[in-house]
Amino acid sequence: MTSKVLTKYSEVRTDKLTGQSIILVEGREQRPTDLINTDSKDNDQNAALNVKKCVFCSGNEDKTPKEIWRKPFASSTENWEIRVIPNMFPALLIEGTSKSDEKHSLDNNRIIDAKGAHEVIVATPNHNDTFATISDKQMDLILEVIVERQNDLYYNLAGVENIKTWINWGKAAGASLRHPHVQLLCLPVNPELDLIYRAYKFNEERRETIMDSQIKKAIEDELTFFENDDFIALCPFASIQPYMMRIFPKILVPSLKYLEPNNRFMLAATLNQCFKRLENVFRFLPPLNTVFHEIPYTWSDSKNKFKFWIDIIPAINKLAGFELATGYSYFINSKPPDKAAKELREIKI
Ligand SMILES: [Zn+2]
Numbered sequence: 001m002t003s004k005v006l007t008k009y010s011e012v013r014t015d016k017l018t019g020q021s022i023i024l025v026e027g028r029e030q031r032p033t034d035l036i037n038t039d040s041k042d043n044d045q046n047a048a049l050n051v052k053k054c055v056f057c058s059g060n061e062d063k064t065p066k067e068i069w070r071k072p073f074a075s076s077t078e079n080w081e082i083r084v085i086p087n088m089f090p091a092l093l094i095e096g097t098s099k100s101d102e103k104h105s106l107d108n109n110r111i112i113d114a115k116g117a118h119e120v121i122v123a124t125p126n127h128n129d130t131f132a133t134i135s136d137k138q139m140d141l142i143l144e145v146i147v148e149r150q151n152d153l154y155y156n157l158a159g160v161e162n163i164k165t166w167i168n169w170g171k172a173a174g175a176s177l178r179h180p181h182v183q184l185l186c187l188p189v190n191p192e193l194d195l196i197y198r199a200y201k202f203n204e205e206r207r208e209t210i211m212d213s214q215i216k217k218a219i220e221d222e223l224t225f226f227e228n229d230d231f232i233a234l235c236p237f238a239s240i241q242p243y244m245m246r247i248f249p250k251i252l253v254p255s256l257k258y259l260e261p262n263n264r265f266m267l268a269a270t271l272n273q274c275f276k277r278l279e280n281v282f283r284f285l286p287p288l289n290t291v292f293h294e295i296p297y298t299w300s301d302s303k304n305k306f307k308f309w310i311d312i313i314p315a316i317n318k319l320a321g322f323e324l325a326t327g328y329s330y331f332i333n334s335k336p337p338d339k340a341a342k343e344l345r346e347i348k349i
Contacts, residue, residue: 010092012189020327021191023091034178055088056179058125064088068119069149071141082141083122084149091185092116116160117153121145121182129180131169131290132272132279139268142182146292147257153186154297161190162296170287173315190296196306203305211248211307223337225344226273230266233274235337235344236311242335243281243344245274245312254303255294273349274312280347287315 010025034054055063058078069084123142124134150163164185168175190196202210218224218234226233229250236246247270253259259267271290279285294308323331 010090012187021189025089025091034176054127054177054179056120056122056177056181057127069145071145078125080125081138082124082145084145085120085122087118087120087183090116090118092118092187116186116188117157117184118186119149119153119184121149121184123180123182127179130275130279130285131167131180132275132285134180134272136265136269136272139272140265143256143259143264143268146182146184147259149184150255150257150297153184157186159188160186160296161298162187162192164191165292165294167288167290169285169290170315172287172318173289175287192293192296195293196295196299199306209252209305209307211309215248215250221338223341225277225341226270228266228269230263231270233270235341237337239333239335239337239340240331241313241333242316243278243314243340244333244337245278245344247271247274247310247312249307249309252304252307254299254306255297255308256292257297258303271310276349277344277347278312278314280349281343282314289313289315 010023012021012023014021054060058080061067061077061083064085065088067083067085070080071082072080121142123129123131124138146165150165153163154160164187165182167180167182169180199210202213206213214236215232215234217237218232221237223237224232224234225245227250231247231249233245233247236244247267249259249263249267251263253263256264256267275285278288290310290312292308292310295303295306299306317332317334319328319331
């Protein structure tokens with residue numbers, strides 16, 4: 001192993017005035033990048049020349065921290081379909097390295113020792129794949145490994161309150177490396193408590209999930225653009241970016257772990273449909289973030305009140321002063337979601 005985890009310390013800080021929280025991390029600014037400032041097909045092709053240097057590529061396994069997981073398990077060094085490694089620049093460390101010795105208040109602001117884990121799923125051995133070109137079968141494998149890692153971390157790492165899963169694709173969406181990858185971050189806090197309480201309250205008052213109510217409204221408003229037996233994809237009524245997409249299960253499942261293999265494959269196919277349609281609109285897969293909203297395992301006793309969902313958010317408009325000034329509660333979007341949905345619906349894949 002020629003490299004190791006380089007984060008020095010991290011802690012979660014909450015501002016008492018605004019309620020906003022940050023993870024303060026020292027050491028991440030040295031992250032390597034193979035992406036230049038613009039995201040375009042040309043840039044993709046430039047980056048494709050960097051296969052020899054890319055730490056996620058098959059053949060470069062010795063350049064990453066020690067592997068956590070791989071499939072197939074017994075494969076030879078370079079012969080794998082998917083790998084999981086620790087993030088070399090984790091936002092949080094398993095050991096916890098906060099400068100604060102214990103949870104305490106400092107000038108009324110809250111600091112929590114940021115124990116956690118930050119892992120990277122290398123989604124494919126092929127550097128030149130994009131999320132729009134990988135197969136349904138490979139996408140299904142990615143989902144399977146996300147669940148396997150969540151199971152391991154929720155059950156074996158103490159103090160995990162939530163595990164967030166996301167994809168950054170393209171420099172404008174925060175990716176530092178081009179090779180397709182997924183990130184998992186275990187948090188000692190639950191940033192989605194308000195969202196979960198809102199969903200529970202809705203369910204108690206209306207006897208249906210807020211997610212089902214959103215699906216019905218989207219169908220009425222012609223905001224949907226793809227569906228199969230188990231999933232439906234739509235452009236949210238208040239999309240924060242042009243062509244923002246949301247995937248809901250039709251079945252009542254609060255997190256990926258409750259999906260049967262056949263349902264999970266339907267989700268893989270739905271994700272692929274979304275990425276392929278975006279690629280069709282832009283003529284290349286635009287920079288985007290894909291974020292998973294699931295109920296943490298500790299809340300799974302109330303699984304009939306919550307459906308997980310996935311947002312795919314193209315990074316088209318740069319978030320700037322207005323969004324900051326409104327505490328990221330308001331966004332400016334110039335593409336009406338019904339028009340985006342109509343365009344996406346008409347694409348034949
Ligand atoms: Zn690569």
